[in-house]
Amino acid sequence: MLQLKTDHVNLDLGDEIQRMESYTERLRGIYQSGAYNEAECSINLAKDDAILQQVHALVQQKITPSLKYSIVVGIGGSNLGTKAVYDALIGYHDLLDVNRSPRMLFAETADPEMLAQTAKLLSSLTSKEEVLVTLISKSGGTTETLANFEVLMNALKEKLGDAPLDRVVVITDEDSKLWNAAIAKGIACLAIPSLVGGRYSVLSAVGLFPLASVGVDIIRLCQGASQMLDDCFASDNLAAKSAAALAAQAKNGRIINDNFFFHPELESIGKWYRQLMGESIGKEQSLDGQVVHAGITPTVSLGSTDLHSVGQLYLGGPRDKVTTFVSSAQSADVGIPSERVFPELVPMIDGKSAADVMTAILDGVKIAYQKAELPFMEVSLDAIDEQSLGAFLQFKMLEMMYLAKAMNVNCFDQPSVEDYKIETKRILEESK
Amino acid sequence: MLQLKTDHVNLDLGDEIQRMESYTERLRGIYQSGAYNEAECSINLAKDDAILQQVHALVQQKITPSLKYSIVVGIGGSNLGTKAVYDALIGYHDLLDVNRSPRMLFAETADPEMLAQTAKLLSSLTSKEEVLVTLISKSGGTTETLANFEVLMNALKEKLGDAPLDRVVVITDEDSKLWNAAIAKGIACLAIPSLVGGRYSVLSAVGLFPLASVGVDIIRLCQGASQMLDDCFASDNLAAKSAAALAAQAKNGRIINDNFFFHPELESIGKWYRQLMGESIGKEQSLDGQVVHAGITPTVSLGSTDLHSVGQLYLGGPRDKVTTFVSSAQSADVGIPSERVFPELVPMIDGKSAADVMTAILDGVKIAYQKAELPFMEVSLDAIDEQSLGAFLQFKMLEMMYLAKAMNVNCFDQPSVEDYKIETKRILEESK
Numbered sequence: 096m097l098q099l100k101t102d103h104v105n106l107d108l109g110d111e112i113q114r115m116e117s118y119t120e121r122l123r124g125i126y127q128s129g130a131y132n133e134a135e136c137s138i139n140l141a142k143d144d145a146i147l148q149q150v151h152a153l154v155q156q157k158i159t160p161s162l163k164y165s166i167v168v169g170i171g172g173s174n175l176g177t178k179a180v181y182d183a184l185i186g187y188h189d190l191l192d193v194n195r196s197p198r199m200l201f202a203e204t205a206d207p208e209m210l211a212q213t214a215k216l217l218s219s220l221t222s223k224e225e226v227l228v229t230l231i232s233k234s235g236g237t238t239e240t241l242a243n244f245e246v247l248m249n250a251l252k253e254k255l256g257d258a259p260l261d262r263v264v265v266i267t268d269e270d271s272k273l274w275n276a277a278i279a280k281g282i283a284c285l286a287i288p289s290l291v292g293g294r295y296s297v298l299s300a301v302g303l304f305p306l307a308s309v310g311v312d313i314i315r316l317c318q319g320a321s322q323m324l325d326d327c328f329a330s331d332n333l334a335a336k337s338a339a340a341l342a343a344q345a346k347n348g349r350i351i352n353d354n355f356f357f358h359p360e361l362e363s364i365g366k367w368y369r370q371l372m373g374e375s376i377g378k379e380q381s382l383d384g385q386v387v388h389a390g391i392t393p394t395v396s397l398g399s400t401d402l403h404s405v406g407q408l409y410l411g412g413p414r415d416k417v418t419t420f421v422s423s424a425q426s427a428d429v430g431i432p433s434e435r436v437f438p439e440l441v442p443m444i445d446g447k448s449a450a451d452v453m454t455a456i457l458d459g460v461k462i463a464y465q466k467a468e469l470p471f472m473e474v475s476l477d478a479i480d481e482q483s484l485g486a487f488l489q490f491k492m493l494e495m496m497y498l499a500k501a502m503n504v505n506c507f508d509q510p511s512v513e514d515y516k517i518e519t520k521r522i523l524e525e526s527k
Numbered sequence: 528m529l530q531l532k533t534d535h536v537n538l539d540l541g542d543e544i545q546r547m548e549s550y551t552e553r554l555r556g557i558y559q560s561g562a563y564n565e566a567e568c569s570i571n572l573a574k575d576d577a578i579l580q581q582v583h584a585l586v587q588q589k590i591t592p593s594l595k596y597s598i599v600v601g602i603g604g605s606n607l608g609t610k611a612v613y614d615a616l617i618g619y620h621d622l623l624d625v626n627r628s629p630r631m632l633f634a635e636t637a638d639p640e641m642l643a644q645t646a647k648l649l650s651s652l653t654s655k656e657e658v659l660v661t662l663i664s665k666s667g668g669t670t671e672t673l674a675n676f677e678v679l680m681n682a683l684k685e686k687l688g689d690a691p692l693d694r695v696v697v698i699t700d701e702d703s704k705l706w707n708a709a710i711a712k713g714i715a716c717l718a719i720p721s722l723v724g725g726r727y728s729v730l731s732a733v734g735l736f737p738l739a740s741v742g743v744d745i746i747r748l749c750q751g752a753s754q755m756l757d758d759c760f761a762s763d764n765l766a767a768k769s770a771a772a773l774a775a776q777a778k779n780g781r782i783i784n785d786n787f788f789f790h791p792e793l794e795s796i797g798k799w800y801r802q803l804m805g806e807s808i809g810k811e812q813s814l815d816g817q818v819v820h821a822g823i824t825p826t827v828s829l830g831s832t833d834l835h836s837v838g839q840l841y842l843g844g845p846r847d848k849v850t851t852f853v854s855s856a857q858s859a860d861v862g863i864p865s866e867r868v869f870p871e872l873v874p875m876i877d878g879k880s881a882a883d884v885m886t887a888i889l890d891g892v893k894i895a896y897q898k899a900e901l902p903f904m905e906v907s908l909d910a911i912d913e914q915s916l917g918a919f920l921q922f923k924m925l926e927m928m929y930l931a932k933a934m935n936v937n938c939f940d941q942p943s944v945e946d947y948k949i950e951t952k953r954i955l956e957e958s959k
Contacts, residue, residue, distance in 0.1 A: 188644050189622055192644055192647070205884040205888075206790070206885070208620070209791065212624055215624070235872065238873050241869065246881065373838075377841070377843055400635050402947065403725075404603050405802065407944050408824065411820065412808075413782060413820050413822045415782060435680075441669075443670075444955070452637040452674055453639075455951050456671075459947045459948070459953075460951075463950055509838075511842035511899075512842065518892075523879065524875050
């Protein structure tokens with residue numbers, strides 16, 4: 096699980112948190128109902144045993160010991176949560192641990208380089224059981240996703256003689272054209288509750304099925320999330336507190352929220368959060384229809400790497416950021432050897448481990464931020480494991496609902512993305 | 528090479544560009560001198576044949592056909608440029624093309640997970656010729672870099688019996704303690720000209736040696752860069768134009784520069800640029816000593832992935848960004864098959880390729896930005912190859928010098944990073 100410290104937000108949050116009380120009442124009601132008929136219904140995913148059972152049943156049916164590649168074809172809300180958890184637990188090692196399997200591969204944007212390389216990889220398969228393709232599109236009509244799926248299925252067909260539809264799982268809205276087309280072809284389907292938007296869907300089949308396919312313990316992931324909800328609604332509401340800090344600092348001109356992770360394997364969690372915050376509160380109009388151009392821009396930094404990159408900007412530059420430091424009690428560690436090639440250089444690493452160095456840097460940075468009066472929060476995970484990650488994801492999804500409420504915007508729509516989609520569709524159709 | 532379009536910056540840049548004329552005179556003088564005695568001297572790296580010769584000589588000596596891993600131990604300016612070029616040309620495929628060699632590995636932050644996995648990988652080596660370790664630290668005393676180096680050398684020693692010092696290359700300032708210690712042990716060294724800072728060092732041995740070690744054509748990389756300098760100083764000064772646009776938009780409240788790459792393999796170029804912009808203009812004080820907290824926050828977005836993530840924020844949210852779209856004329860492409868699993872879904876992809884889809888999306892986005900009156904520039908690379916990448920890197924380094932001039936800050940120092948380094952050092956020393 097995780098802890099949150101807001102001591103260095105440098106603002107009194109009492110009033111802001113107070114105003115959130117009535118929204119907590121509403122959320123608690125939805126949570127107790129367990130139903131999927133309200134915009135906030137994604138908070139009911141973590142305790143939904145029916146979804147877990149469906150996912151586990153399909154995993155048992157599709158996953159064999161010979162599975163080498165679990166390919167997720169999806170973009171945005173359809174893959175960012177899965178990639179966040181996969182990279183944190185497993186995927187970060189894929190570059191160095193090249194023989195481990197099953198590996199998860201991601202086909203997100205319509206990228207010729209990635210498609211060509213993935214097709215090449217698939218041509219080395221010896222049986223269809225070595226691959227599983229999960230096609231995820233909430234609307235069922237995402238251009239890049241469908242294009243990528245067809246290219247990869249064609250590569251499999253060329254290798255295996257037939258497009259192996261029994262090695263495909265489709266995850267989409269139950270009433271989408273994709274759902275109907277897949278059912279008609281006998282392809283296994285899992286549904287996304289219709290009011291659960293992509294960026295809130297990681298604990299639905301969207302995240303749970305692909306994660307389970309490579310061995311992630313999705314029960315513990317959901318347990319971490321539901322524990323977080325129970326805690327927030329019963330006692331210490333970390334989500335409301337964090338949202339209050341972000342809202343208050345935004346009013347104060349801190350219009351960038353830097354998420355500074357001190358473990359590189361959490362970078363994809365940051366990318367998931369970019370969508371969550373960007374799409375949820377980046378809005379042209381307020382709830383009452385005023386043109387407000389609301390929003391806070393989320394950024395992702397990695398410690399200590401980015402201290403050697405944008406650290407100068409953060410410490411010396413514009414006072415336009417509120418920072419969320421995220422770290423974890425280390426499980427793994429590596430000692431720095433006492434017999435060294437250059438013992439006379441940096442003698443202060445004597446007897447230390449890599450984690451000691453990282454901790455000293457993080458502590459040094461916090462002191463420097465304090466001295467520069469830069470506002471920050473501290474999130475500390477107990478470990479980088481399913482339970483703490485589930486808690487973190489849920490904490491952030493709940494935080495965003497409170498933040499949207501505080502900023503008076505619709506947390507769950509994304510009307511502006513239609514602006515470019517319409518143009519793109521026209522261009523593609525006209526170039527026929 | 529590359530093109531720049533500033534039609535949609537939505538501001539008249541004439542005055543701003545005019546003011547840069549006198550600085551062009553100064554830069555031209557430094558460029559003609561070829562010397563390394565001015566702060567801007569990194570512009571002389573691209574034409575420095577002596578460096579190329581030194582690098583090639585050492586590559587010939589150290590690189591054998593059996594090389595499997597070229598490990599770069601360095602952080603910030605010591606590895607971001609190398610990683611930018613490597614990932615754009617080769618590294619992006621490493622996850623999918625797992626048997627290719629030599630592969631470049633990066634040890635940047637003091638990350639126990641990465642160190643443990645890399646050590647495990649090194650334990651599979653059969654001879655020391657399979658590995659090369661390039662240790663890069665401009666100051667010679669970077670904590671994470673020295674700690675990582677010692678851990679990896681210890682792993683090699685455990686495998687091979689001895690720490691293979693003849694498989695190490697050190698790149699540092701000629702007068703650093705590291706330089707002297709390495710020379711004393713007979714380790715091969717390459718120097719960084721002392722006035723070339725880390726973020727301007729990619730065309731020095733810092734970038735050229737590791738890139739050449741894995742087969743990147745560094746002559747073409749430098750040719751692209753020097754062609755860009757020649758063009759900027761002789762005729763069409765793209766660097767001044769781009770800097771003028773950024774400076775004018777910053778005055779206008781656009782305090783975030785989003786770098787939106789429409790090829791995922793360019794993400795690391797974006798990360799390199801984050802340091803370049805962040806450290807160069809993110810400054811507490813102006814050149815005349817006023818406390819100004821100057822800076823523009825660089826962000827990196829990937830098309831089309833991030834349209835499904837932060838696109839809503841960009842199109843609907845705060846008017847605080849100026850965007851630089853970066854794309855390339857595709858070389859590779861993959862057709863979308865005409866026989867498809869779901870022919871009735873997204874019929875507009877009929878007869879199109881993946882690159883067609885990407886181009887239509889980029890064009891659609893530009894129209895949407897125009898309609899929303901969001902200011903943007905367009906950079907178009909001829910190809911993702913050494914020459915165009917060299918031109919892009921040089922274009923951006925030169926742009927930054929003009930931008931710092933326009934913003935009246937010191938482009939070449941990073942005084943604020945000492946704030947946390949002092950605290951970290953104290954913590955490590957006190958915990959002895």
